Amino acid sequence: MPAEPSSKASRGARATALIFAERTGFAGFLLFAVFAPHSIAGAELSLAIAGAGYILRTLLTGRTGLRRTSFDLPILLFFIWTIFSAFLSEEPRISIAKLQSVCVLFLFYLTQGTLARRTAIIVALVMIASGAVGSVWSALDLMLGRGVVIARMGDSSPLRSLPLNEGDALWRIGGHSVSSVEEIDEAIREQPAGTQLSVSAFSQGENAEFPGFIVTDEMKTRGSPSGITGAGRAHRFRASGWTRHYEYFAEILQILAQCALGLALVNLQNPYGKRRASFAIAAFLLLSFGIALTAMRTVLVALVIGASVIAVRASARRARLIIAAAIIVVLALGALVVWRTRNAGALELRDPSSSLRWQVARVGLSRIPIHPIFGHGMDAVKQHWTEWGFPGTLMIHLHSTPLQLAFDRGLPALALWLWIMWAFWSVATKAEREAQKSEDANRAGLLLGATGALAGFFASSIVNYNFGAGIVALVFWWLAGTVVVLNSDSRANQNS
Numbered sequence: 001m002p003a004e005p006s007s008k009a010s011r012g013a014r015a016t017a018l019i020f021a022e023r024t025g026f027a028g029f030l031l032f033a034v035f036a037p038h039s040i041a042g043a044e045l046s047l048a049i050a051g052a053g054y055i056l057r058t059l060l061t062g063r064t065g066l067r068r069t070s071f072d073l074p075i076l077l078f079f080i081w082t083i084f085s086a087f088l089s090e091e092p093r094i095s096i097a098k099l100q101s102v103c104v105l106f107l108f109y110l111t112q113g114t115l116a117r118r119t120a121i122i123v124a125l126v127m128i129a130s131g132a133v134g135s136v137w138s139a140l141d142l143m144l145g146r147g148v149v150i151a152r153m154g155d156s157s158p159l160r161s162l163p164l165n166e167g168d169a170l171w172r173i174g175g176h177s178v179s180s181v182e183e184i185d186e187a188i189r190e191q192p193a194g195t196q197l198s199v200s201a202f203s204q205g206e207n208a209e210f211p212g213f214i215v216t217d218e219m220k221t222r223g224s225p226s227g228i229t230g231a232g233r234a235h236r237f238r239a240s241g242w243t244r245h246y247e248y249f250a251e252i253l254q255i256l257a258q259c260a261l262g263l264a265l266v267n268l269q270n271p272y273g274k275r276r277a278s279f280a281i282a283a284f285l286l287l288s289f290g291i292a293l294t295a296m297r298t299v300l301v302a303l304v305i306g307a308s309v310i311a312v313r314a315s316a317r318r319a320r321l322i323i324a325a326a327i328i329v330v331l332a333l334g335a336l337v338v339w340r341t342r343n344a345g346a347l348e349l350r351d352p353s354s355s356l357r358w359q360v361a362r363v364g365l366s367r368i369p370i371h372p373i374f375g376h377g378m379d380a381v382k383q384h385w386t387e388w389g390f391p392g393t394l395m396i397h398l399h400s401t402p403l404q405l406a407f408d409r410g411l412p413a414l415a416l417w418l419w420i421m422w423a424f425w426s427v428a429t430k431a432e433r434e435a436q437k438s439e440d441a442n443r444a445g446l447l448l449g450a451t452g453a454l455a456g457f458f459a460s461s462i463v464n465y466n467f468g469a470g471i472v473a474l475v476f477w478w479l480a481g482t483v484v485v486l487n488s489d490s491r492a493n494q495n496s
Contacts, residue, residue, distance in 0.1 A: 018060050025053030025114040033127035037134050037252045038242040040471040054114045065113040069484055074419035085409040089377020098378040104473045111481025120485040121442050131256040132283045135290025138239035145233025147171025148181055157227025158213040169234030172200030181230040188225040191215045202237040236341055239293035250296040251472045255453040257287035258306045262449025265314045270441040292334040295341045298463045300334040306456025357399045359391045364398040364407045375410040401461035424454055424480050431487040443486050450483050
């Protein structure tokens with residue numbers, strides 16, 4: 001009898017610890033939803049919190065919460081193949097160090113092991129709202145302007161060593177934002193002589209990052225060390241929310257816009273979901289507006305493709321009319337932003353960016369037969385850019401997920417990636433069909449949106465290396481895990 005109070009206290013402590021673990025995991029995912037569209041550092045820190053909660057819960061319950069899915073085998077083989085490719089790389093030290101980036105796929109398992117259906121929906125809604133807020137901020141950012149437009153550049157200006165012209169704009173010096181010539185001059189004076197000061201600029205509407213120039217004592221004693229005259233803030237640049245990467249921002253907004261569209265269409269058909277549908281439509285329009293402001297031509301097309309998939313899968317005729325009208329408006333706005341922001345000829349794909357992509361793609365494609373099985377190794381090209389025949393001195397990736405995977409990790413890795421995409425599509429479409437029979441409009445809407453998000457992501461991947469962008473890949477694996485959680489029969493397959 002005396003041992004009974006102690007046993008009850010032990011069970012109570014264990015129950016308290018379990019509640020703490022579950023709430024910690026959920027809180028981590030809520031933070032991830034807030035940060036994912038804006039900050040890779042914030043997203044990774046949030047997932048560390050979620051991971052800690054998941055590990056504690058697993059230790060307390062002895063259950064992983066994972067489901068057996070059709071993803072498991074292709075993911076395992078893809079991961080193993082990537083490891084082999086890294087060790088057999090042309091530059092093993094570089095490729096092996098790069099393996100840490102592949103670990104983003106474990107978010108797929110963390111998501112399904114931590115979240116239940118209700119919490120998965122809440123996390124998705126928070127991320128959609130966060131992305132919409134980022135779109136609003138992007139519009140304000142463009143209206144307020146950034147940096148300093150170069151009206152005149154003196155003969156002694158250190159910026160003459162960079163490929164900058166009058167009319168371009170400086171907005172970061174040494175990693176810090178600047179908004180006046182005085183701030184640029186002060187940033188130069190604060191650095192010790194011999195320091196290389198990096199420069200971030202907008203050139204012809206494009207983001208440009210330069211190693212910068214070397215600060216000298218003579219430069220610091222001038223009346224204006226920068227040697228430039230300013231002409232106000234720049235308003236011609238590609239929106240990127242709170243990030244510096246408009247490509248990543250656009251890719252994430254595309255995924256979230258499709259999810260919002262799916263929620264809107266399903267809730268429109270629900271007599272009790274009109275208010276939710278209104279919020280979802282507003283979110284879709286804001287997210288689409290944000291994509292247009294990034295002037296990402298490929299992601300705009302991907303948005304249209306994904307929305308078209310949703311329209312085909314949606315049964316209501318009114319839904320298709322709404323999507324058609326939205327697509328026309330978004331494309332018109334996107335074309336206007338591309339025309340105003342980017343280089344001449346961007347709409348016709350006759351700009352330098354398009355030309356460089358084609359050149360790089362041709363060289364990459366021609367080299368795949370040299371190492372068709374395990375590829376050249378991740379990031380090995382950085383040591384052999386000119387030697388392997390790539391154009392120019394600016395080292396970039398191959399701007400295509402299928403091409404990059406085949407080049408870096410071999411044709412079998414590409415086949416495994418396609419298997420993963422097919423598994424995602426099969427699970428999402430099956431789950432969406434089953435969810436339409438239920439009364440949970442949010443669940444059905446998110447699954448419908450996921451089919452469009454995957455279609456858009458895949459379409460964009462043809463001409464963008466979105467699968468290799470850390471934060472975009474995290475959102476992709478989160479969405480894949482969310483689809484598994486929302487799958488109607490997923491609980492039946494849960495492992496013990």
